[in-house]
Structure formats: structure tokens, C-alpha cells
Amino acid sequence: MTRSLEGKTGLILGVANKRSLAWACARALADAGMRLAVTYANDRLEKSVRELAAELPGSIVLPCDVTQPAHIDAVMASIKAEWGGLDSVIHAVAFAKREELEGDFFHTSKEGYMLAHEVSAYSLTEITRKALPLMEGRDASIVTLTYIGGERVIKNYNVMGIAKAALEASVRYLAADLGPRGIRVNAISAGPIRTLSSSGVSGFGGMLDHIATHAPLRRNVTQEEVGDVCLFLCGAHSRGITGTILYVDAGYHIMGV
Numbered sequence: 001m002t003r004s005l006e007g008k009t010g011l012i013l014g015v016a017n018k019r020s021l022a023w024a025c026a027r028a029l030a031d032a033g034m035r036l037a038v039t040y041a042n043d044r045l046e047k048s049v050r051e052l053a054a055e056l057p058g059s060i061v062l063p064c065d066v067t068q069p070a071h072i073d074a075v076m077a078s079i080k081a082e083w084g085g086l087d088s089v090i091h092a093v094a095f096a097k098r099e100e101l102e103g104d105f106f107h108t109s110k111e112g113y114m115l116a117h118e119v120s121a122y123s124l125t126e127i128t129r130k131a132l133p134l135m136e137g138r139d140a141s142i143v144t145l146t147y148i149g150g151e152r153v154i155k156n157y158n159v160m161g162i163a164k165a166a167l168e169a170s171v172r173y174l175a176a177d178l179g180p181r182g183i184r185v186n187a188i189s190a191g192p193i194r195t196l197s198s199s200g201v202s203g204f205g206g207m208l209d210h211i212a213t214h215a216p217l218r219r220n221v222t223q224e225e226v227g228d229v230c231l232f233l234c235g236a237h238s239r240g241i242t243g244t245i246l247y248v249d250a251g252y253h254i255m256g257v
């Protein structure tokens, strides 16, 4: 591994445990030399996130519930005080009520719809706006995580699919806004991987089996494969790419019947 991101700084939102895609991204970036600010969503996760972050040299750990504007302000203030600037933001945060990740989509409550969008889509825009003063003019990169359920109907993904569609459109609008300021914005569309969040989608095991038999590579993807693409999107090799949804899904997105 080359230390291609030595001297760079990054903010990672969405680490819950070792299986989190955010953790795989953190490992890949830290291995390449990036110093990281890792956030935890609530008190329940603080201990485990602190234990994980202890494996990342030079990292800092901060609280951040993305529905709390004051938390996001405090994260940016801490990063400004600690490092003065920010080269990458990894947004790997999503939430929907478990009961709305099964059955018919039309049963989605207004409250559940708004909550899913606030956490899983709007937060990218608010975090980007607040990170902007720290990222401007640094060839910086913002990466978020999405899923093909934002483009196509995936059974039980329901309101999260609608939120992912909003997230992907946000990537395009943010990329257009921020390109002139030297900041790229992209999304990784990952295939299904067993994590805390994905286990909340009803029938998730069946989705893994389906991919293993139908994707061109005839297998599922791993956290590490997502982390490696995150590394690519945060580094100089992807300097010509912005506003893109990049699939890390063993090729599943190209398949028809």
C-alpha cells in the first residue's frame, strides 16, 4: 500500500461496528496515510467507535447525530481547530424505521418518510455546506454510499429507495455547485453486504443469494472492495471524476432478465 494520502485529512460518518462500510472506508484511507475524524451517532455507539478508532493513527473521535445541526457545527469547529482544513468527507449514514422496510411501500408514514430522507439524504447537503469552508481549493472529495434500490424497485427496500434516489440527485447537484470550488462529489453504489443497517431490510439473506447466482462475477462484494473504491475516489487517480454513481456490485447493475 502506498501512503498516497499522507498529510491529508478526512471525516468519516457512519461507523457503527467492524462490519460498517464506513469502517472499511476508514481502514483504506488510514492505510494510505490519511488522518481521520470518526463520528459516532449516539452514546450507545461511543465505546465501540472509540475502540475501533484507536486502530487508526492520529484519528480523533467526535459525536454526531446528523439530525442535530449543532452536532455538525461542532464537528466542523473541532476539525478546524485540530487540522485547519479537510480533504475528504465520507457520508455512510442511513436510517429508516424497521417496519417500513417490509411490505407495501404505499404504507409508508409521513413521519417515516421524512425521517428516512432527513438522515439518509438531506444530511449530505447540510454536511457539505458546513464542510465547504474547510474543503475549498484543496482538490477535495466527498463520497456517499448508495444502493441500486434508488433506481430500481427492490422488494422491501421501500422508503429507503426513495431516499437513495434523492441522495443520488443530491450528488449531481452538489457536484455541479462545488466543481468550480475544487471539490468533487461522488457516490458508491454498493451491492448488498451484511451490516447492522442492511440486516433491517426484510429478506436480506435472499438478496445475497440472488446476487451470488445472478451477478456477472457470481458472488457478493466485500466491505474491503467498497473501501478500496472509496480510497480511489478520495485520491488523485480519480481527479477527473465527479457527479458519478460508481457501482461496486460484482456487475449486478447491468443485468436484465
Ligand code: NAP
Residues within 6 Å of the ligand: 014, 015, 016, 017, 019, 020, 021, 022, 040, 041, 042, 045, 064, 065, 066, 067, 091, 092, 093, 094, 095, 119, 145, 146, 147, 148, 189, 190, 191, 192, 193, 194, 195, 196, 197, 198
Ligand atoms: P451500518 O454499519 O449500520 O452504518 C449505518 C450508520 O448510520 C450507523 O452507524 C448508524 O448508527 C448511522 N446513523 C443512523 N442514523 C444516524 C443519525 N441520525 N446520525 C448519524 N448517524 C446515523 O450500515 P452500512 O450498511 O455500513 O451503511 C452505510 C451506508 O452504506 C448507508 O448509507 C447504507 O444505505 C449504504 N449501503 C449499504 C449497503 C449494504 O448492503 N450494507 C449497500 C449499499 C449501500 P445507528 O447504528 O445508531 O443507527
